[in-house]
Amino acid sequence: MYDVAIIGCGVIGASLAYTLSRYDLRVLVLERENDVAMGTTKANSAIVHAGYDPEPGTLMAKLNVQGSAMMEQLCADLSVEYKRIGSLVLGFSEEDRKTLGRIYENGVQNGVPGLEMLTGEQARGMEPALSADVIAALYAPSAAVIDPWGLCIAEAEVAVRNGAELRLRSEVTGLAEHGDFCTISTTTATYEARYVVNCAGVDAETVYRMTAEPKFKTLPSRGAYYLLDKSSGDLVSHVVFQCPSAAGKGVLVAPTVHGNLIVGPNAEEVRSSTDRAVTAAALDAVATAAKKSVPGVDLRQSIRNFAGVRANTTLSD
Template identity: 50%
Template sequence: MYDVAIIGAGITGCSIAYELGKYNINAVVIEKENDVSVGTTKANSAIIHGGYDPKPGTLMAKYNIKGNVYTKELCQKLDVPFKQIGALVVAFSEEEKKTLEELKERGAQNGVPHMEIWDKEKLHKEEPNISDNAVAALLSPNVGIVSPWELAIALAETAVENGVDIKLNTEVTGIEKKDDAYQIETNNGMIEAKYICNAAGVFADKVNELINEKTFEITPNKGEYYLLDKSQGNLVNHVIFQCPNEKGKGVLVSPTVHGNLIVGPDSQPSAGDDTSTTGSGLSFVKNTALKSVPGINFRESIRNFAGVRARTKKHDFQIYEDKKNKGFINIGGMESPGLSSATAIALDVVKMLADTGLVLEEKNDIVDTRKVNRFKHLSHEKRAELVKENPLYGKIICRCETVTEGEIVDAIHRPIPATSIDAVKRRCNAGMGRCQGGFCGPRVQEIISRELNIPLKDVPQDRLGTDIITGETKDGGAR
């Protein structure tokens, strides 16, 4: 029997797993997909927000501020791409200048440090590509950009190194309380645990209702994006927001940690976790973004994608122990700034578990650092050393992103093995470049097949069922 079962391996579940790995307990993460971080965690704006946007007194405000600091610390420790580039909220009218003042005041109440308002001259000096119509901006220098999936993977890998189990391809379908333990029914058999953390993202309300009556409801809401080639990555130096409205923080334009430009999202109702993109959504995103940065060349778009917000009526995180079911903790309503807040929320979830009876004794020895070989970023000397040690680092497989076979093999054999082409991409960037895996995808597929000793046709593009090969050509057929 496990002490704690965490349902969902997004940034929320992985952060909790990372914290629980520090204690002498048995914990397990249960995830329905074939990898961690494939829900909302892989499809968002990738911003570690400053904390000026949430209403004072909300859980969003509390955890955003703490998470902003803690996430940066964890990224440094666990070798996750992160850059603190700051954000600008841009005003286009005298009216919007008042919004900047209000946001600055709200930020001060929430505890955001060093915010300042820039006039037109300063704004255009620091951001030469911003629209001539921009008249002022609010700077929040604590805002960062991150690789969200790499953060979740790093946290989960470290948790596994510290003894936390992870069960992928395992969907929770029922929960029952028997004596002092929860019986968790899955498509892979029964799992028993004394405590449950429900971190099921867009489905957290459904998982809650497997044992409780409805206590919160998620109305999924989709946001669509453009990802542009590195040729556009230097158009802006900060995360550029427009003034927020009732639908959210609006369309942003931002560099990514990988050197691209991200533009989006819009906001529209979504059916469940449907992440399809639409012509109307994307054209709204494009036209709105051009208002901030008119020079964006959308012909340099290399990918469109969408992410789904776990929106609730309260528009705040739902983090509480269920009144009727002791030891069942919901971490729901994780819409933005959930990515920025999850690491701090996890610290409090651990406290909640302790308060409700879980005995937490710290382990003497834990793994709390992580180093990933990123060939592209190494000096010539280090590259030569690495190739001498292992010639696979001398073979470039992804030419757009300069990713070597050595890094791909590393990704496949890390504590949570990459078993799909996109799982490799999330771990070492192969396929993230201009050709989006058009050239290296088949090579990556062959390497996974070879390293895991599985048939080539059993290596999917991403989730189970996203098969690329169905069989051999001319197999048994008449010629």
């Protein structure tokens, strides 16, 4: 009998296993793939957000700001790449200026440290490659870039060293509750645990359905990227965002912890949680948006395109 069974070993399942493995508990981690960090954790923008986006007063706002403050030490403890380089959200119109004012106020209420509203000239002073059309920007010095799959791998490794049991190629196919414990069926074996935590990412709804009818529906949203050669890695020195919209945080241009430049993502609803196809239309949309922020971005320096799938739902975060 395990005390806690964790379904899924992306960055969330691995973080939970890492934390629980410090206690005197029998911890089991079940992952369907043949390695950890094979889901959304391996294909995203790799930004530790400052915390001005979430609605003030929500759990997400609180955890975003707390998590951002904890991340540097966590990465140092685990020897994971992390760079606190700050972010700029750009405004190109009076409408954008209003959005920047709103997210600045959100950020202040959420307790994000050091937020500053900048003019276009001030933003270009910090980031000379920005477009001449930028009229205002929100600067968030606490934003950072990270190696998200490195964090997941390091947390899983430490958890296993501390005694957690990781079972790869073990897809959970059924859950049954029996009073104070659960039976967990997988493609390879059956386990029993007092507590089960669903960390299945975009497939969390499928796992939820094994015990109850969910009150939400998952709307997988795919985002595609260009990863540019290190010769382009210093084109910008901050994470450069555009104003957020209903579709998400928009296309960014940012240096990575490894010295490359990442450009993307778009946002496109897809039917399948595993549909990570990169399409010409998605790359065109990313290229057009990125050039609006940083006209000199040279996408011929691309060494890799990839896409990740967000676990958007009919509920907000």
